[in-house]
Amino acid sequence: MLSIIGLLTILIVVVLLISGKVSPFVGLLLVPIGGAFAAGFNLGQIGEFFTSGTQSVFSVVVMFIFAIIFFGIMQDVGVFDPLINKMIALTRGNVIAVAVGTVVIAAIAQMDGSGASTFLITIPALLPLYKRLKMNPYLLLMLVGTSASIVNMVPWGGPLGRVAAVLEMDVTELWRPLIQIQLIGLVLLVVLAVVLGYREKRLIAKNGEESRETDEDTSTIDSEDSPADKSAGYPKFYWLNVVLAFSVIGILVWGIIPAGFAFMIGVSIALPINYPKIQDQMGRIQAHAPGAILMATIILAAGSFLGILNGTDMLNSIATDLVNVLPAFVIPYLHIIIGVFGVPFDLLLSTDAYYFALFPIVEQIVTGFGVSSLSAAYAMIIGNIIGTFVSPLSPALWLALGLAGLEMGKHIRYSFMMMWGFSIVLLGIAIAIGVIAI
Template structure:
């Protein structure tokens, strides 16, 4: 049943004939009924999953979208970008590097969703000014964020450590050498995306904007240049609160209310009208993904997959199974939520122990590398947040980005092998 459910999801993604969220909302319920679970029981564990979603991300997203939309409309990010361009001799190459640096800084919030909310609204004016491919920008930012995922307070570390039953601090220390292996790969990405930009636009310089787009931007009437420093100061306080560890939903509720009262005491409805449709689309997809996860995790499917893997995998491959799956993780997670992949960690640890490999050494490679996969899959909620902020289609983006991230993942593994970080 697990294999059949995955096959349906794969077929849906590949053929693109049926809305993906429809399949994720309906098909898992049918499979749970076939497996003998009552509607009451299904409802219980699905609602528990939905409740967990809203607690961890749903409420935060609602207010975070509103907050960053207000900062964008107020012109704060435009002013910052204008200042940067006046101080730096900026071109597309510098923009690529800025995306890496800001992305690496933003993930210090510990979660990809607020990291996207920090990075993309700030850089969107530059992406548009240079006609820089926003999908490429997502890949560049995600690679930098993935390299920083060794931070012990990050949500990715929390998922990995809890799934593997390991200390986040010990796992963080073991993951740092893998994080360092990202450096040459990030530089290689700079060259690749710079070459791609030049091929598309014929120049690294600024692309001339049409007067029509400029007039449309000026016609919003929501700019608040006189409140720039107040907005910047409160933005810094907001970022500090996130890094300090205050619950993100609470941070964004306060930041949204205060910013609205300062900037848009009478125009708040306009901001909500702009954010509402995007938030609704993302929320529906979040609920669909969680329906899939709830059924997979509560009907024995994950356990059945794990046992089958142990039973049918050729014995000569068992020693290298974790490395093989690490190399294929971007492809696997394109179709299967990473939480299900994480459920295999105890198996990897057991196999590693049989060959004398410590548990921390077995799981450390997944901390950063797996994060490369989580932004290029239609089965992860953060993908829809990032694509929503960048105003790109998630399906088209994930299909193009997954092969690039697969190569990126393999290059990191090669660097790790060359420097002795990955050992066989």
């Protein structure tokens, strides 16, 4: 019964997010509360689950608020404009080249293993370029998320660390056979980016934007930013702003201090440099705060959602019961089946529930039929990891949506099938080259 209630709770939330009938805040908060009541928990217990869940995402909320304000100020003063203009000049408005570049940039940014930092680095820099070229911002999010997911198979990424802990083995040994999968995956993603870029090019042409591909100087394309928001009066501080932006990003990658603290320091330095008057400083905060606060409330609601699902033990029950209800003849291939449906599982289970609850059960069952523990691990990792950034259970994805000003439901509709299909292809390749044994 607990699994049924949990599945219904998650299904209702996903349907509401996709349909856009209610705000994410409402769906993520009220639906799991109703599910917890239906499961027999009282208000006091639900309150404890809420506290646990929101505390787990509090650092993300702090980082999010000040990251939005910081990058908003950096965009106001035109820090990313030369980079955007240079990329436009190099590609001459070629959306295919931009799509391929997005994959490469995201892969490099993800080398630190942090999805949040990848989105913080790539989206503020690339989103204005996508807007200038009239490219779909959901394509940006899908390409960055998929590229980051492939690279996230590194030992210092979360999934491999969890699996290594379950198998009690060295994470580097677990990673080595996956290097070839990562390389193949990035090559395939570049090919997909070319295909999607070509499709995007046709859509832009269909909408009367053929001039983006002509020989005219595309660097003169008007930005959607209001001139009033630019610090045109302080051009002499441009390079100081560039140094500040890259210093904050460097500290973020280095990880010497919490990300939220780094962005707080960045904001406190950027404001007086560019806006000497106190009223101007407050004006910039007021200009960027609404979007940051809105998404911060959604992240807190997502934390409450996860806290309730974990606290009520719904996620662990779902993982256990999904295995128990399967017919006997599929059991020897259970790791492959779970891998094929790994991306949809991202909509139902948190990363911890998938690797700490579902994986040990699957591994124990299939090893009884002669399947190695490593094959089970690789099937579940490769099948699931691509869906990391299409799941409403991912705090980093909410951060990305806030940075890009996009909606979760539309992102799922746009990206889910492509990411799931890509995951299945990558899983098939892993089987074909022997990384996964059937």
